[in-house]
Amino acid sequence: MESYITYIGFLSGFCTTIAFVPQAYKVWKTKSTEDISLLMFLVFTTGVIGWLIYGVLLNNLPIIIANVITFFLALSILIAKIKFD
Secondary structure, eight states, X not given: OHHHHHHHHHHHHHHHHHTHHHHHHHHHHHTOOTTSOHHHHHHHHHHHHXXXXXXXXXXXXXXXXXXXXXXHHHHHHHHHHHHHO
């Protein structure tokens, strides 16, 4: 039963993480972050770091992997927001 739960975690993490790829790609391709809220991305990235720490403390691989990747995608958008604005 536990492996079933882990698979749900991996699938969910994949879906929420992959959703950031088109946005990050568009930001870097167009060099436009005009419609992106800096405050929202700062709060979001802080939340992702919190989830990553939580996953590490629980030794939960789906949470760790999803949030490491999401962190780097969100960080790339944050860097673009600061650099291009």
